[in-house]
Amino acid sequence: MAPLPVSGAPASPNAPVTETQAQAATTAPSAAANTRAEDEARERIASLEREAKALSTAEPHTAALLFHEVGLLWEEPLKNPRNAAVAFQNAYKLAPRYLVNIRAARRLFADVGNWQMVLQLMDAELAATDDARHQAALLFEKGIILQERLSRDEESAACLKQCLERRPTDVVVLTQLESVYAARNDALALVEVYRLIAATVQQPSLRAHYLTAAGLLLEERLKQKEGAAALFREAFALDRSDLQLLAAMKRLAEREGRVDELLAALGAEAAALGAQAAPAYLQIAKVYERNDRKDDALAALLAARQVSPNEPLVLSELAGIYETQGRFEELSDVLLARVGSLNDESELVATNLRLAALYEEVLKRESDAAARYQAIVARIPGHAAALAGLGKLYYRMQDWERLVAVFDAEVAAAEDAKQKAARMYKAAEILEERLGRQEDAISRYNACLQLQPGYLPAQKALTRLYERQGRFAELVAMYEQDLLQTSDRDQLITTLNKMAVVYEDRLGDLDHAIECMKRILDLASDHLPTIRNLARLYERASRFRELLETHDLEASLAGDTKQVLSLLHRNAEILDENLKDRAGAISAYERVLALSPSYLPALKALGRLYAQDGRWEKLVDMYRAESESSASTEQAAALIYKIGELYEQRLNQDNEAIASYNEALMLAPSYFPALRALARIYRAQAAWESLVEVLRAEAANRTDPLERANALYQAAAIWEEQLLRPELAIDTYQEVLRLTPAHAATLRALERLYRRRTT
Numbered sequence: 063m064a065p066l067p068v069s070g071a072p073a074s075p076n077a078p079v080t081e082t083q084a085q086a087a088t089t090a091p092s093a094a095a096n097t098r099a100e101d102e103a104r105e106r107i108a109s110l111e112r113e114a115k116a117l118s119t120a121e122p123h124t125a126a127l128l129f130h131e132v133g134l135l136w137e138e139p140l141k142n143p144r145n146a147a148v149a150f151q152n153a154y155k156l157a158p159r160y161l162v163n164i165r166a167a168r169r170l171f172a173d174v175g176n177w178q179m180v181l182q183l184m185d186a187e188l189a190a191t192d193d194a195r196h197q198a199a200l201l202f203e204k205g206i207i208l209q210e211r212l213s214r215d216e217e218s219a220a221c222l223k224q225c226l227e228r229r230p231t232d233v234v235v236l237t238q239l240e241s242v243y244a245a246r247n248d249a250l251a252l253v254e255v256y257r258l259i260a261a262t263v264q265q266p267s268l269r270a271h272y273l274t275a276a277g278l279l280l281e282e283r284l285k286q287k288e289g290a291a292a293l294f295r296e297a298f299a300l301d302r303s304d305l306q307l308l309a310a311m312k313r314l315a316e317r318e319g320r321v322d323e324l325l326a327a328l329g330a331e332a333a334a335l336g337a338q339a340a341p342a343y344l345q346i347a348k349v350y351e352r353n354d355r356k357d358d359a360l361a362a363l364l365a366a367r368q369v370s371p372n373e374p375l376v377l378s379e380l381a382g383i384y385e386t387q388g389r390f391e392e393l394s395d396v397l398l399a400r401v402g403s404l405n406d407e408s409e410l411v412a413t414n415l416r417l418a419a420l421y422e423e424v425l426k427r428e429s430d431a432a433a434r435y436q437a438i439v440a441r442i443p444g445h446a447a448a449l450a451g452l453g454k455l456y457y458r459m460q461d462w463e464r465l466v467a468v469f470d471a472e473v474a475a476a477e478d479a480k481q482k483a484a485r486m487y488k489a490a491e492i493l494e495e496r497l498g499r500q501e502d503a504i505s506r507y508n509a510c511l512q513l514q515p516g517y518l519p520a521q522k523a524l525t526r527l528y529e530r531q532g533r534f535a536e537l538v539a540m541y542e543q544d545l546l547q548t549s550d551r552d553q554l555i556t557t558l559n560k561m562a563v564v565y566e567d568r569l570g571d572l573d574h575a576i577e578c579m580k581r582i583l584d585l586a587s588d589h590l591p592t593i594r595n596l597a598r599l600y601e602r603a604s605r606f607r608e609l610l611e612t613h614d615l616e617a618s619l620a621g622d623t624k625q626v627l628s629l630l631h632r633n634a635e636i637l638d639e640n641l642k643d644r645a646g647a648i649s650a651y652e653r654v655l656a657l658s659p660s661y662l663p664a665l666k667a668l669g670r671l672y673a674q675d676g677r678w679e680k681l682v683d684m685y686r687a688e689s690e691s692s693a694s695t696e697q698a699a700a701l702i703y704k705i706g707e708l709y710e711q712r713l714n715q716d717n718e719a720i721a722s723y724n725e726a727l728m729l730a731p732s733y734f735p736a737l738r739a740l741a742r743i744y745r746a747q748a749a750w751e752s753l754v755e756v757l758r759a760e761a762a763n764r765t766d767p768l769e770r771a772n773a774l775y776q777a778a779a780i781w782e783e784q785l786l787r788p789e790l791a792i793d794t795y796q797e798v799l800r801l802t803p804a805h806a807a808t809l810r811a812l813e814r815l816y817r818r819r820t821t
Contacts, residue, residue: 134166340366411448435455453468470485542561633650723743757773
């Protein structure tokens with residue numbers, strides 16, 4: 063270090079006392095005590111200077127100590143910084159590493175604001191000490207002077223960086239560095255400062271605080287998530303009560319998917335929050351739930367409920383778990399607690415409904431269920447679901463009077479006339495069936511009809527009561543009254559239908575029932591259901607001519623051809639069976655076939671009538687038409703066969719019969735009735751070769767070997783006996799033996815033929 067500079071001319075080492083006395087003469091107080099002290103100090107200075115000079119060569123360090131003491135005396139009590147600086151300079155020359163002397167000189171120049179000199183002295187002190195802690199403190203102080211006194215920011219930053227590189231352990235220096243770097247917004251340096259503070263302090267919570275602060279800077283400002291994670295975990299190992307640290311640990315654990323770490327952080331948060339820990343326990347429960355640890359989730363929620371017994375979210379989650387596990391007693395307890403904490407009306411109602419259903423359907427505690435419904439009704443008198451629930455309970459409990467009261471409340475609450483009528487009907491039903499108050503029931507049923515004319519359940523009930531009491535006149539009068547209360551055509555029709563039912567079923571008065579149907583047709587002449595009912599009544603009353611007219615009317619309105627055919631077919635049946643009008647029936651069936659020539663029921667019926675009248679040509683035409691509509695060739699073959707029979711047996715036209723039988727065989731080659739018929743005709747006509755062909759065809763279509771053999775045997779016999787063709791007969795007999803080698807008749811025939819051949 064260069065010699066310590068001193069402001070003004072240097073003081074003579076031989077006359078320091080004189081200068082001091084001169085200064086003292088101008089500034090010393092008048093008090094005698096001060097004068098004596100200054101005189102003693104000067105004498106002491108003179109003595110020390112002489113001794114120091116004497117020792118400066120032999121014992122420089124001792125001499126430096128003496129010069130340092132001289133400087134202190136000049137500084138205090140003599141108040142002469144100039145001479146003090148000279149003394150400190152002399153001491154420095156003799157002992158450059160004498161730190162006490164350097165610090166005293168630095169203090170002296172700092173007092174007078176000579177910051178350049180202060181910096182030089184600091185450099186000297188830095189050079190004189192090997193203590194890193196001391197160096198760090200000096201570098202920090204130097205950096206602050208450069209910034210605040212000399213505005214040399216870059217040098218200040220470099221100096222502070224050197225300070226930080228020496229990893230100071232002085233908490234005071236570190237906290238001052240924290241303030242500086244915070245003001246400079248230097249996140250990276252702050253991280254290092256916080257780490258150093260954490261390494262320096264002893265209290266675990268304080269160490270954790272600074273590690274957390276460093277981690278937050280790394281995470282949020284420097285985006286170094288891995289470094290931040292390490293710091294957070296180190297802090298968490300030290301202290302688990304810092305909510306900011308716990309929040310960071312939760313973020314970290316969620317980001318990295320570390321379930322156990324997340325649970326540990328949440329558990330620590332819950333412990334730290336105490337009575338406010340419900341949200342933390344909720345989070346713990348959700349983590350357990352996601353990891354399918356149902357029991358642990360439940361335990362967390364129970365812990366949450368301990369600290370916050372009425373927390374809605376906790377109760378809601380508990381309810382979900384209890385319901386999933388089928389723990390309905392606990393579920394009811396939770397829901398009941400939740401009801402007590404709810405202010406929202408809609409949620410209160412929903413929870414009470416759920417609780418009531420639980421009591422009613424699962425726990426079978428009907429009185430508790432009723433209490434929940436009543437709680438809803440007390441708040442919302444016309445609440446539909448609650449009233450419905452009460453109604454169901456009272457019904458199950460057979461408390462009929464209260465059930466009627468519930469229905470009355472529903473009637474009062476309902477705005478729609480239909481709903482009022484429905485509830486009124488229920489009340490009347492209870493009065494009738496459970497309480498036996500039939501007159502009250504009738505009164506309410508009539509009230510239903512006033513609210514909703516034509517209300518079918520009430521009408522049925524009144525019908526039942528009137529019937530039970532034999533009051534049919536009142537029943538019909540009720541319906542007539544309904545007719546007067548409405549102009550709606552459909553409702554009029556409905557009521558007239560009901561009247562017709564009473565007349566028909568209760569009074570057995572078909573004529574009045576028919577009159578009701580006619581009244582409907584006066585309102586709607588094309589009303590098909592009424593036309594059909596009228597037809598039914600006419601049939602019951604055996605009024606067949608009117609029935610025919612009604613069927614004709616329905617057929618004229620029907621859009622479906624099948625339905626028209628059915629009606630016309632029914633008319634034909636009535637003419638045939640009921641009115642015994644065969645000609646009319648035939649005409650009616652022909653009308654049906656004019657619409658649908660292939661309509662099988664008409665074809666069959668008409669064929670029957672033609673047969674009864676002996677109109678065989680017409681019957682042939684019917685069979686022909688029916689065959690063309692047959693679903694299978696076998697059915698068609700059977701019909702063509704019948705045609706052949708008609709030609710053979712009724713019309714005596716054998717050729718036409720043969721043609722028909724052959725046609726049947728073309729449709730169904732194995733149709734044996736046709737084969738037998740042809741065989742019969744050919745045998746009668748002695749058409750032996752044709753008969754042989756028929757027998758061979760029969761054999762070809764037989765599956766049983768013996769039957770085939772018998773058919774061939776007959777053919778062989780014809781060759782032998784009728785056509786006198788022994789060779790062909792022998793060939794055919796041999797075919798028989800190939801089928802049945804032991805066929806006795808064939809063996810005898812062959813023996814006979816062979817014997818003839820030899821003779």
